[in-house]
Amino acid sequence: MMPSTAVFGALVVGLVQVVLTLGVAPLLLGITKRVKARLQYRQGPPLLQPYRDLVKWWAKQPVESDAAGPLTGAAPAIVLAAVVVATLLVPIVGARPPLAGWGDLLVVVGLMALGRFVLALSALDAGSAFGGMGSSREVAIATLVEPALVLALTGAAVAAGSTDLGRIAALGVASGGAWYTPPLLLAAAAFAIVAVAETGHEPVDNPDTHLELTMIHEGMMLEASGPRLAILMYAAEVKLVLVAGLFAAVFLPVGIALDLTPISLLVAVAAALAKLIGVAVILGVLDASLAKLRILALPGLLATASIVAAVGLATRLWLPA
Amino acid sequence: MSFAAVMGGAGVPLLATIGALLAGSALAALAPRSRLNPRALSISLAGMACVALVVLGASLIASGSPVVASLGGVLGFALIHVRYDPLGGLFLVALGVAGLASSVFAVGYTSHDGAGVDRTAAAYPVFLASLALVFGADDAFAFLLAWELMALSSALLVIGRRPSAEVARAGYLYLVLTHLATAALIVAFAILASAAGSTSFGAFGRAAASLSPAGRDSVFVLLLVGFATKAGAIPLHVWLPRAHPVAPSHVSALMSGVMIKAGIYGIVRFGLEILGPGPEWWGLLVLGIGAASAVLGVLYALMEHDLKRLLAFHSIENIGIILIGVGIALLASADGVTALAALALTAALFHTLNHALFKSVLFLAAGSIQSAVGSRDLNALGGLARAMPVTALAFGIGAAAISGLPPLNGFASEWLTFQGLIGAGGEAGLSLVARSAALLAVAGLGLTAALAVACFVKATGMVFLGLPRSLRAAEARETATSMGVAMVGLAAACIGVGVAAGPVSGVIGGISRGMVGGTSPRAAVFEPVAGLDALYAAGPLAVVVLAVAGVVWIVGVRRRTVRRAPTWTCGNVPEAAFEYTATSYAKLIRLYYGPVLRPEREVSVELHPGTPFPRTVHYRGEVSHVIDERLYRPLHRSSVAAAQLVRRIQSGSLQAYLAYTVVALVVLLLVAR
Numbered sequence: 005m006m007p008s009t010a011v012f013g014a015l016v017v018g019l020v021q022v023v024l025t026l027g028v029a030p031l032l033l034g035i036t037k038r039v040k041a042r043l044q045y046r047q048g049p050p051l052l053q054p055y056r057d058l059v060k061w062w063a064k065q066p067v068e069s070d071a072a073g074p075l076t077g078a079a080p081a082i083v084l085a086a087v088v089v090a091t092l093l094v095p096i097v098g099a100r101p102p103l104a105g106w107g108d109l110l111v112v113v114g115l116m117a118l119g120r121f122v123l124a125l126s127a128l129d130a131g132s133a134f135g136g137m138g139s140s141r142e143v144a145i146a147t148l149v150e151p152a153l154v155l156a157l158t159g160a161a162v163a164a165g166s167t168d169l170g171r172i173a174a175l176g177v178a179s180g181g182a183w184y185t186p187p188l189l190l191a192a193a194a195f196a197i198v199a200v201a202e203t204g205h206e207p208v209d210n211p212d213t214h215l216e217l218t219m220i221h222e223g224m225m226l227e228a229s230g231p232r233l234a235i236l237m238y239a240a241e242v243k244l245v246l247v248a249g250l251f252a253a254v255f256l257p258v259g260i261a262l263d264l265t266p267i268s269l270l271v272a273v274a275a276a277l278a279k280l281i282g283v284a285v286i287l288g289v290l291d292a293s294l295a296k297l298r299i300l301a302l303p304g305l306l307a308t309a310s311i312v313a314a315v316g317l318a319t320r321l322w323l324p325a
Numbered sequence: 326m327s328f329a330a331v332m333g334g335a336g337v338p339l340l341a342t343i344g345a346l347l348a349g350s351a352l353a354a355l356a357p358r359s360r361l362n363p364r365a366l367s368i369s370l371a372g373m374a375c376v377a378l379v380v381l382g383a384s385l386i387a388s389g390s391p392v393v394a395s396l397g398g399v400l401g402f403a404l405i406h407v408r409y410d411p412l413g414g415l416f417l418v419a420l421g422v423a424g425l426a427s428s429v430f431a432v433g434y435t436s437h438d439g440a441g442v443d444r445t446a447a448a449y450p451v452f453l454a455s456l457a458l459v460f461g462a463d464d465a466f467a468f469l470l471a472w473e474l475m476a477l478s479s480a481l482l483v484i485g486r487r488p489s490a491e492v493a494r495a496g497y498l499y500l501v502l503t504h505l506a507t508a509a510l511i512v513a514f515a516i517l518a519s520a521a522g523s524t525s526f527g528a529f530g531r532a533a534a535s536l537s538p539a540g541r542d543s544v545f546v547l548l549l550v551g552f553a554t555k556a557g558a559i560p561l562h563v564w565l566p567r568a569h570p571v572a573p574s575h576v577s578a579l580m581s582g583v584m585i586k587a588g589i590y591g592i593v594r595f596g597l598e599i600l601g602p603g604p605e606w607w608g609l610l611v612l613g614i615g616a617a618s619a620v621l622g623v624l625y626a627l628m629e630h631d632l633k634r635l636l637a638f639h640s641i642e643n644i645g646i647i648l649i650g651v652g653i654a655l656l657a658s659a660d661g662v663t664a665l666a667a668l669a670l671t672a673a674l675f676h677t678l679n680h681a682l683f684k685s686v687l688f689l690a691a692g693s694i695q696s697a698v699g700s701r702d703l704n705a706l707g708g709l710a711r712a713m714p715v716t717a718l719a720f721g722i723g724a725a726a727i728s729g730l731p732p733l734n735g736f737a738s739e740w741l742t743f744q745g746l747i748g749a750g751g752e753a754g755l756s757l758v759a760r761s762a763a764l765l766a767v768a769g770l771g772l773t774a775a776l777a778v779a780c781f782v783k784a785t786g787m788v789f790l791g792l793p794r795s796l797r798a799a800e801a802r803e804t805a806t807s808m809g810v811a812m813v814g815l816a817a818a819c820i821g822v823g824v825a826a827g828p829v830s831g832v833i834g835g836i837s838r839g840m841v842g843g844t845s846p847r848a849a850v851f852e853p854v855a856g857l858d859a860l861y862a863a864g865p866l867a868v869v870v871l872a873v874a875g876v877v878w879i880v881g882v883r884r885r886t887v888r889r890a891p892t893w894t895c896g897n898v899p900e901a902a903f904e905y906t907a908t909s910y911a912k913l914i915r916l917y918y919g920p921v922l923r924p925e926r927e928v929s930v931e932l933h934p935g936t937p938f939p940r941t942v943h944y945r946g947e948v949s950h951v952i953d954e955r956l957y958r959p960l961h962r963s964s965v966a967a968a969q970l971v972r973r974i975q976s977g978s979l980q981a982y983l984a985y986t987v988v989a990l991v992v993l994l995l996v997a998r
Contacts, residue, residue, distance in 0.1 A: 066885055069892040071792055071899065073710050077882040078874075085874035089866065103869075106862035108851040110743050111731060113771075115870075118730045121778050128786030128905070130892045131708070136905025139786070143779035144913035147772060154743075154771035158764060162751040167744070167851045227892070231881040303917050310768060317750070317764045321757055 013264035018092075018102030020269065024276060025091050025249065029241035030054035032248075032284040036205075037212070039288025054241065058234045066230030069130035079126030080228065080235035086119035087243045096249040097272045098261040099174040108167035109157045112250065113150070116202075119239070120146055127224035134216045138223020141299065145208065145220070148306035149198045155313035156198070159191035160254045162320060169253055176257030183257065190316030192255035197309035199251055201302075203244045205287045206294040208302060218296070248283040252276070336392030336409065339381045343457060346374035350450035364435065364446065371450045372428035378421030378457060385414030386832060389839070393463070405470070406525060408463035411836045415674055416460040416583075416590050419681035422818065423582040424453050426811040427575035430689045433805025434575055434696060445486050452478040452579065459587050465514040465524040472510065475587065476503040479580055483572040495567040502564040506554035510591075513547035516540065530599045541600060545607055548595050556588025556644045559618040560952045565641060566625070570633035570701070574692020577633060581640040582685040586677050589647055596651070597670070597840055602658040605759055612652025612762055616769040619645030621952075623776040624921060627783065627914055628948045630703040630907035632691045635784055636684065639727060642773060643680045646742060647673045649766055653745045656763075658841045662754045665745065667843035671834045672741035678833070679734040679822065683726040686815035690720035693808050694788060697801040703787040703907035706798050710789035713803045717789045719812035724781035726819040729774045732867030734819050737826030737860060743770060748850045776914070783910045792901040824867050827859035908946065915948065922948040 034051040041048025050056075068076055090112045092102040124143050127135035157167075163185070164172040176183040201208040204221040213219055216226065225236045253260065259275025261268045297305060350370035356363040385392065391410040409417070435446070455478055458471035480503070484496035518524050520540075521532035533541060550561070557565035565585070569577050596607060622641030629635040650673030657666035693716045694709065695701050710717040726733035749755060749763035793799040803809070822829050837843075853861055892899045915924045926946040933940045974985070 062881075066882075066887050068887045068889050070889045071708070071892055073790070075710070075790070077887075078878060081874040081878035081882060082870075084877050085870045085872075088873055089870050092869075103862070103866075105853050106866055107853075108861060110740050110851075111861050111866070114729065114731045114736050114740070117728070117774065117778055118725075118870075121725060121728060121730055121782060124778075124782045125786055125790070128782070128790040131791030131899060131901070131904050132892045132894065133903045133905065136910060139782065140905060140910045140913055143775075143782050144917060147775040147779055147914065148917065150775035151768040151771040155764075155768045158747055158750065158767050161747050161850060162764070165751055165850065167747060231885060235877060235881050299913065300916060314765070314768065318761065321750075321760055321764070 010264075014098075014100055014104070017098035017100060017261065017264065017269065020273060021097040021102055021276075022092070024273060025096055025245045026088070026242065028277070028280060029238065029245045030058060032244055032280055033241050035281060035284040036288040036291065039285050040212075040292040043289065043292035054237075058238055061229075061234035061237070062231050064230040066228075066232050068229075069132070069227055071131040072129045072227070075126050076129045076227070077232070079122045079129075080232045080239070082122045083119045084235050084239040084242070086115045086122070087239050087246055090115040090119075091242060091246045091249060093169065094246060094249045095170045095173040095253045095260055096245075096276050098264075098269070099170050099177065101170055104170050105168070109161065109169050109172075109250075109254075110154075110167055112169070112246075113154060113157070116243075116246070117146075117150075119243075123224050123236070127227070130227045132227060134219065134223050134226050137217070138219050138221065138226070141220045142224060145201055145302060145306070148303055148310075149201050152194050152198045152306060152309035152313050153202070155310060155317065156191040156195040157250075157254060159187055159313060159316050159320060162317070163188060169250075173253045173257045173260050174262060176254070177260050177262055185320075187316045187320035188255065190312050190319065192251070194309040194313035194316065195251055195255060197312070198306060199247050200287070200290065201306060203247050203287070204240070206291045207297040207305070210296055211291070244283070244287075245280060248280050249276075251283070252279040336381065336384070337394050339377055339384075340392070340394060340407070340409075343374045343377045343381065344454065346370050346377065347450040347454040350374065351447045354447035354449070355444055365432065367446060367450065368428050368431050368435070371453060372425055374450070374453060375421045375424035375428060378417050378424065378453075380421075381409070382414040382417030382419075382421060385409050385417070386411045386836065389835070392461075405458075405467040406463040407458065407461040407467065408526075409461040411839055412590075412593065412674075413460040415678065415833065415836055416586060417457060419586065419678050420453070420456050420460070420583045422815075423579055423681045423685045426685055426689065426815045427578050429814075430578075430692070430808050430811035431573075431575045433807035434692055435573070436805065445481055445484075448478040448481040449576070452482060452576075452584075456579075456583060456587065460590060463526050465518060465526070465529070468526075469507070469511065469514065472507060472587075475584065476500070476507065479572075479576070479584060480568075482576045483568050483580075485573070492571045495564075495571050499564045499568040502554055502561070506551040506561075508551075509547045509554075510551035513544045513551065516544050516547075526594075526599060533600045538604070541603065542607075545596065545600055545603060548600075549592065549610070552588040552591035552595075553614060553648075554588070555591070556585050556648070557618075557641050558588070558614050558644055558648060559621050559641060560956055562618070562622075562641050563953060563957055566634055566637040569637035569640065570631060574633070574688050574695065577636075577692070578685040578688035581637065581688055582681040585640060585644060586647075586681065589644070589651065589673070589677055592648075592651055593654075593670070593673070593840075596655055597658060597666075601655065602661075602841075603655065605656055605659040605756060608652045608654070608656030608659055609759060609762055610652075611648050611655055612766060615645045615648025615650075615652050616766045617645070618642065618648060619773040620769050620776070621921070623773050623780060624914075624918055625948075625950060627776060627780045627911050628922065630787075632694065632701040632703060632706075632784065632788065633688070634701075635703075635780070636687050636691060639687075639777070639780070640680075640684060642777065643676065643684065643727070646739065646770065646773065647676045647680070649673075649770060650676060650742050650745055653749050653763060654837075654841060656755060656759050657749065657752070660754050660756070660759075662752055663841055663843035665748050665752055666841040667834065667837040668741070668748060669745035670837040670841055671830055672738055672745050674833050674837060675741055675830050676735075676738035678829075679726070679738045679819075682815055682818050682822065683723045683733075683735055686719050686723040686812055686819065687727065689808065689812050689815070690716050690723065693804045693812065694801075696808075697804050698795075698797050700795070700797065703784065705795040706788045706793070707791050707795075707901060707904065708789070708793040709798060709801055712801045713789075715803055715809040715813060719809075719816040720789065721785055722816040722819055724785045726823065728778045728781045730778075732820075732823050732863055732870065734823040734826065737823055737830065737863060739770070739774060740860065741830060743767065744850055746770065751850065779911075779914060783907060787907045787910065791904045792899065794901045794904070794906070824864045826861075826863040831859050908944075921951060923951070924948045 127139035261272035353367035455474035462468035521528035626638035653669035
């Protein structure tokens with residue numbers, strides 16, 4: 005009897021997470037845009053505008069370059085699948101993510117890389133200069149992001165003795181305030197810096213730009229239209245949930261449900277929503293208050309993240325707690 | 326010749342069969358032109374031998390008991406002793422699979438050579454045979470014989486029948502460096518043989534324990550120099566990016582896929598088994614070489630726009646990833662943490678097998694492209710996916726696999742390597758220096774993976790997507806069926822091994838535990854759900870990703886009618902000149918990693934007379950290879966200077982030389998008095 009309850013409970017938590025993360029993703033973009041607009045003394049689009057955009061694009065007929073091959077059609081589907089499956093591995097509501105035990109933080113990073121590979125490749129399919137621009141920038145910046153990302157997550161993995169995100173989150177919740185050691189905070193700082201780059205916000209990328217020459221992520225999907233644009237936009241929105249959820253699971257696990265009582269589940273949903281909305285607000289503030297860095301100045305910012313993460317690991321090893 | 330079986334049921338007959346097939350293959354290649362088509366006969370026999378190699382390797386791994394044989398008994402002495410164990414079996418499987426694919430590919434690829442005119446083709450079966458012998462040689466004599474045959478036969482294949490100046494130079498450099506490596510091995514073997522009183526590896530293992538620590542260390546360093554040169558690890562890699570691109574592509578595939586792994590085999594066999602476990606710094610040294618090779622290898626690959634040179638630099642990168650695993654295994658076994666050692670060794674051996682698969686498919690695809698277009702220059706290719714869908718699909722899968730993307734095989738072994746590194750970082754049984762080095766290598770491996778993604782987006786995009794950048798690329802046609810079969814077979818193996826990563830790594834884990842001990846199934850820092858898979862849920866994840874992507878594709882892409890239109894190029898007619906080139910694609914990375922790459926550029930603009938409008942613009946850019954510049958150039962310069970000094974006593978007169986001889990004799994007599 006116990007196992008069936010546990011299985012049922014896990015199913016409920018998993019379902020709640022799926023609905024929450026996939027449903028709330030466009031809203032976060034709406035919040036970010038709204039915050040940015042208000043800080044710039046503009047009215048800004050309605051909070052639900054991203055949903056309306058998706059519906060609008062979904063109904064339109066796609067236009068495809070006559071230089072493009074089958075990759076152009078397949079890429080949006082693979083990009084979305086990779087990022088959606090990655091979110092299913094991250095404990096956002098309960099300490100057991102929907103696909104608990106299927107993969108660890110390295111698999112999440114790997115799936116993110118898969119999405120990037122396919123999107124960057126498809127940007128070259130139409131033979132447009134702007135696609136090449138966005139694609140080459142994306143992969144180059146990713147080389148600065150990934151070491152810091154992996155190193156920051158490694159810090160938490162060493163602390164927990166496991167790369168299992170569920171186990172890391174559970175340990176984080178269980179140890180309460182003792183989880184937030186100086187090494188962990190350094191890793192969190194490093195992760196926060198690269199998270200901005202990974203989700204394409206200021207000062208690395210401007211998600212609202214309409215100038216092709218400055219685009220990174222937008223440049224890669226410039227050729228996409230109709231449902232394909234909707235899929236890629238939605239994938240970018242889910243990716244924000246993924247990155248924010250990953251940050252929260254590892255560096256701010258407070259509130260994540262360890263058991264399956266309705267109360268703790270309710271608390272967990274509220275905490276997850278609060279964290280996601282918090283991230284969206286912070287990104288809006290960043291977008292409004294920071295100018296974009298010159299692309300050649302990015303190594304300075306992003307290498308700092310790697311160094312901070314390395315310092316975090318060094319303090320963990322060399323300074324006895 | 327006589328065969329003496331000591332153990333193993335079908336092992337010895339299989340060995341004999343392989344030898345006979347390869348001998349037949351070599352003879353066929355030397356046969357005069359006839360109606361039999363010696364070329365095809367030779368290749369077919371070689372392919373059959375490869376099938377037998379896979380069978381032999383798999384049976385060795387499955388049975389776990391070694392096959393021992395002695396060959397060439399003359400006057401009561403056996404010249405060659407072989408002992409194939411599961412470790413050798415794994416390398417035999419890699420050799421057999423890559424060799425079979427290369428042989429099938431060669432049927433179509435070498436058909437333009439005509440029937441039976443190229444006698445250098447006889448080196449191909451010799452190359453296969455020598456590799457098979459390296460992975461089983463059980464005494465120093467047999468090992469060096471096989472090693473030397475492997476070097477000479479591959480050099481012959483690189484240089485070919487009528488070498489151009491560039492090819493001859495590359496072949497020469499390869500010969501010189503491979504012999505420096507052999508010299509280091511001979512010295513190390515001589516030290517061991519004098520301590521053991523025998524040349525057999527078994528005796529070496531017993532003698533190593535009695536050597537002084539300094540003696541054992543120097544033997545290890547000598548062996549490492551020899552094996553790391555063959556593996557193409559930085560800083561001993563200079564021959565590799567020159568020799569691999571100029572060889573015929575099926576030979577490049579074997580050299581990159583299997584031959585350089587002979588160096589890995591040597592380091593594992595000697596470092597962990599015959600000499601080991603050694604002190605911790607052996608592992609640190611190998612880990613450092615591995616990390617440097619991985620990062621620098623992929624960085625230089627990104628700067629290349631010759632497809633095969635790019636792939637050759639990626640071999641250096643992947644050897645680096647393998648050496649990271651070997652380094653952790655050495656560290657862990659030095660400190661007695663056998664479970665971690667087994668995990669790291671499994672990662673290294675798994676990546677060895679995976680690299681044999683995906684690097685072979687990439688080199689074969691490069692060969693297919695070269696024979697279709699006549700160029701390996703990325704800036705002259707483009708848009709080939711339409712004309713060459715089979716090659717494009719195979720290359721794309723190989724590219725995703727080498728970039729370490731799930732659900733392909735490259736990700737599985739990189740995942741295991743990461744597990745080894747993070748496990749080492751948290752392992753209290755290791756020294757703090759070792760743990761810090763392991764965690765630093767995590768950043769290095771992360772950087773390598775991201776750079777590999779960048780490089781293979783560049784390579785795949787420049788070759789297959791967009792508009793063709795030359796007339797010949799626009800007119801390219803798909804190549805012969807046999808070439809397609811070989812490429813698709815290997816690509817399917819990349820997917821299959823990736824999806825079945827758990828069972829495959831379980832088998833390799835058995836080999837590792839046999840070498841370094843360790844009892845637990847596999848101590849990793851991730852415990853997957855029981856029953857799904859031994860690593861992570863490789864298969865189920867692949868199914869879920871594919872299912873989600875399939876649903877999205879059907880409802881969002883397939884069911885929609887598409888309007889096609891020219892790519893928007895701001896009002897101009899789309900042409901290839903608007904596209905990013907391989908050089909411009911890598912520009913940002915060139916600038917980001919400028920302190921290492923030291924890029925130089927030279928732009929000259931010629932104007933239309935009397936106007937400010939350019940008529941022609943010339944761009945020349947290159948990066949400096951820091952090891953070549955800082956290590957080999959000074960070495961070369963000082964050896965030339967030393968030669969100049971010695972030249973002063975070279976008068977050319979016989980009397981002077983006789984006087985030198987007398988003086989030398991007198992000095993010797995005085996010294997040795």
